[in-house]
Amino acid sequence: MASHSRHTLQHLRTLINGDPDRFSANVYTRMFSIDPDLRELFPAVMAHQRDAFFRVIDHVLEVVPAESGHAELIEFLAQLGRDHRKYGVLPEHYGVMYQALISEFAAVMGDYWDDEAAQTVTQAMMLTTGVMRGAAETAPHPALWSAEVVEKYRITRDLAVVRLITDSPLRFAPGQYLEVQVPQRPKVWRDLSPAIPPNPAGELEFHVRAVQGGTVSSAIVGETRVGDVWYFAQGHGTLHIEPDRPVLMIAGGTGLAPLRALLIEMSKRADSPATHIFYGMRHPGELYDLAVLRRIASTNPWLTVTAVSEETTDPWWITAMATPESLGVEHRIGTLADAVIESGTWDDHQVLIAGSPKMIETTRRRLVIAGVRASRIQHDPVV
Ligand SMILES: Cc1cc2nc3c(=O)[nH]c(=O)nc-3n(C[C@H](O)[C@H](O)[C@H](O)COP(=O)(O)OP(=O)(O)OC[C@H]3O[C@@H](n4cnc5c(N)ncnc54)[C@H](O)[C@@H]3O)c2cc1C
Structure with missing residues (x-):
């Protein structure tokens, strides 16, 4: 890409990052005024949509002028196009989105919007909407x-x-x-x-x-x-198990769900790698699925379970469930990150973390400081 085109897209990115919500809100307003029926496809409260929309456009403006990452961008946009079918988005709506984006970009750029800028931005947005539309039209599976x-x-x-x-x-x-x-x-x-x-x-x-x-x-x-x-x-999502390396799983709260699905799948195999799961909640009585983990471990010797709670006792509103102690499961008090780091060294493990964004960030950082390679740590997108 020519340097002036690169500069145009980078400048545009800086401008829209000045007020992301206003940018997205304006694009949606333009879309709804071009085709009022489109409003019906969206929920009454649009904060989530606006935020997600901004992140997509920001990502496009970041990657298009970059030297690499174009193949991943195309796959990302194609996936987005296939996903958007669930809202009832039709192929013709991409034309509306394109028009709304171009007119908002022209407004945002003001005096910078000359023929050259228009051509660069037009090409980037034709790519964006064209890939999404094409993928939606050729998707092999139902939308819903x-x-x-x-x-x-x-x-x-x-x-x-x-x-x-x-x-x-x-x-x-x-x-x-x-x-x-x-x-x-x-x-x-x-x-x-x-x-x-x-x-x-x-x-x-x-x-x-x-x-x-x-x-x-x-x-x-x-x-x-x-x-x-x-x-x-x-x-x-891409959480997965590589067969030739021991596994460390760290589950905070309902973050247990995807790791539990993986453990159930692993329990059907004869060659699952040694796996240690740390399952944490604030109170011990909230560790609702400990009995299931213990049952999986009792017939699968490759699995070790450690329960973690920040508090030692339950408040009055938690009615007693099986405790780690009554289930014979090791119980550590503290945060998940503390419990994991204090329990051993993990630099030869593949690590899967699932839970709140804050827990994922903290635990990931602590593991990297403790010597685990960042490339060996998997987690879902943090939003
Ligand atoms: C990959 C992935 C998998 C997920 N899997 C599960 C799952 O199996 N079970 C489950 O219960 N949830 C799961 N979540 C979270 C879920 O998608 C929603 O974000 C969450 O249920 C809140 O949605 P809401 O509409 O109730 O809250 P919103 O109306 O979106 O938000 C209301 C308020 O809650 C805050 N908030 C939003 N999400 C969270 C959160 N996760 N923790 C703390 N505060 C939050 C917001 O900042 C806001 O202040 C997952 C999220 C991701 C990204």
Whole structure:
């Protein structure tokens, strides 16, 4: 790419980063004024959409002028195009998005928007919308699957397990996460990680924690009923096990789900590598799935389980469950990062971390300082 074109895209990126939310809000306003029917496809509250949209455009403006990363960008955009079918986005809508983007970029650049700038930006946005549209039109699999809730139970006041059955088995790998829409919050999608591997019976299980003020998680934990129909889009994520290296798993809260799915899958194999899972919650009585981990470990000698809790005792609102001590599971008090680092050296292990963004960041940093190569640490995107 010529240096002036590179400079144009870099300058544009700096400008939109000055006020990301305003940029996204303006593009959506332009889209809805070109095609008012498009508004129907989106939820009433658009904060998530605006944020996600900005990150995509920012990524495009970062990678297009760069020397490498173009193949990954094309695959990223293609995946995005296939994913967007779940919103009901049609091929013609990409033309609307293109027009809205170009007119907002022209406004953002003001006096810098000359013929050369227009040509550079136009090409980058034609690539973006063209790849998304093409991938959506040629996608080999349906945009959506549905499943019916067959069981839901509360574990604590903010944690629930939901089990569903699909008509046709979903396509995902153990350890991946799915985009989910529940009937209580139409048009709003959130990522959830199945806690069991895919299976021919179409069974699905999710562990959901209601976050404070959470749009979807509170609705699931508080309002989900047997018979509800949930919608799912494609599986994402790359958590996986390499067979020739010992495994360290670190699960915080419902972050256990994808690691549990991997452990269940590993328990079907004869050659699973030695695996140590640290499973942590704030209170010991919240370690709701410890009995399942202990059961897997009892028939799979390659698995070691350590329970971790920040507090030594439970508050009054947690009704007694099996404790680590009653299950005969090692119990450490402290944060997950402390417990892991104090338990040994892990520099020859592959490491999988799942849980809150804060826990992932802290634990990852502590492991790297302790000598684990960053390239051997896997986790889902931190959002
Ligand atoms: C790859 C991936 C897999 C996930 N798997 C699961 C899973 O299996 N089970 C599960 O319960 N959740 C899981 N999540 C989190 C889930 O996708 C939602 O982010 C979470 O349920 C909150 O959504 P909400 O609509 O209730 O909250 P929102 O309405 O989006 O947010 C409300 C408030 O909560 C805060 N918030 C949002 N997410 C979190 C969070 N994770 N922790 C603390 N505060 C938060 C926001 O900053 C905001 O202040 C996963 C997330 C990712 C990225």
